Structure formats: structure tokens, C-alpha cells
Amino acid sequence: MADLRGARARAVLIGTGCATGGAGADGLDEVPAVRTTITDLxxxxxxxxxxxxxxxxxVHDPAQPFLFGQALAEETAAAEDALLIYFCGHGRAEPRRGRGRALTEDIAGVRREPGTIEEPRE
Structure with a gap:
């Protein structure tokens, strides 16, 4: 079992409790508990x-999918031992694509393609 106390261990905790574009965007309401869950963890x-x-x-409510991916990439590169990734918040299943949507963005009223989370790989 990996030791989280070592200088080589990293954790990235990502929470999306706010639907971009405000409460009710995409039919998703805000989930205030997400922020406190990430902070408490x-x-x-x-x-x-x-x-x-x-x-x-x-990482609280990343406004754009690349910020989500950037955080994961940076912490993955920094971790030399254990890497803990925790996601809490909104997500939608897309069974035909084999993955789930985790983030959306709404910039100046223009919808963008949502970010996705794929199954972890060993």
C-alpha cells in the first residue's frame, strides 16, 4: 500500500457543484455540498x-474542461509514488460513448463540447 505521507505522493480533488451558466443549466441544480466535501477531504x-x-x-468548479485536465496532468507528472484522484459533483452518463460527461462550459452563450472522464487505466 502506498504511503500518502511521503513527499512523492499527490492528491487532486476536483469538485463540480455549480452548473455553468447558473443553477438549472442543462437541468443541473447547484450542489453546495460539493465545495465543502472537497475542502473537508x-x-x-x-x-x-x-x-x-x-x-x-x-480544484473547485473548473470553468473549462482543459482546467480539469491540466490539474490532472500536472499532479500526475508531480507524483512519483501515490496519486489520489477524487471527483465529486455533476456528471452524466453517455452509454453509447462508453464514458460520462463531467464538465460543461458556457462562454458568452456559446455551448462547447463537454469534457469527459474515461475509465482509469493501469
Whole structure:
């Protein structure tokens, strides 16, 4: 089992509790508990599991899908031992594509293609 206390361990905690474009966008209401869940989990990782606070990254309501991917890429590159990825919030299944939508963006009223999460790979 990996040791989360080491300097080589990283965690990225991502929460999407706000539907972009405001509450009710895409039929999704805000989920205020997402922000506190991410913040509380970060505190647990530091206070109870011994992770360095600098190694726990919180990403709250990323406005654009690339910010989600950028956080994952940066923490994956920095992790030399354990990498904990936690996602909490909105998502929609797209069975025909074999993956789920996790993020949407709405910039100046123009809908963009949602970001996706694929199955983790070993």
C-alpha cells in the first residue's frame, strides 16, 4: 500500500457543484455540498493521513474542461509514488460513448463540447 505521507505522493480533488451558466443549466441544480466535501477531504488528507498540504490540490468548479485536465496532468507528472484522484459533483452518463460527461462550459452563450472522464487505466 502506498504511503500518502511521503513527499512523492499527490492528491487532486476536483469538485463540480455549480452548473455553468447558473443553477438549472442543462437541468443541473447547484450542489453546495460539493465545495465543502472537497475542502473537508483535503483537511482529512493533511490532518489524519499526514499528506503535506502543498501536495493536496483542490480544484473547485473548473470553468473549462482543459482546467480539469491540466490539474490532472500536472499532479500526475508531480507524483512519483501515490496519486489520489477524487471527483465529486455533476456528471452524466453517455452509454453509447462508453464514458460520462463531467464538465460543461458556457462562454458568452456559446455551448462547447463537454469534457469527459474515461475509465482509469493501469
Amino acid at each position: 483535503a483537511a482529512v488528507l493533511v490532518e489524519r493521513c499526514g499528506m503535506a498540504a502543498a501536495n493536496v490540490r483542490e
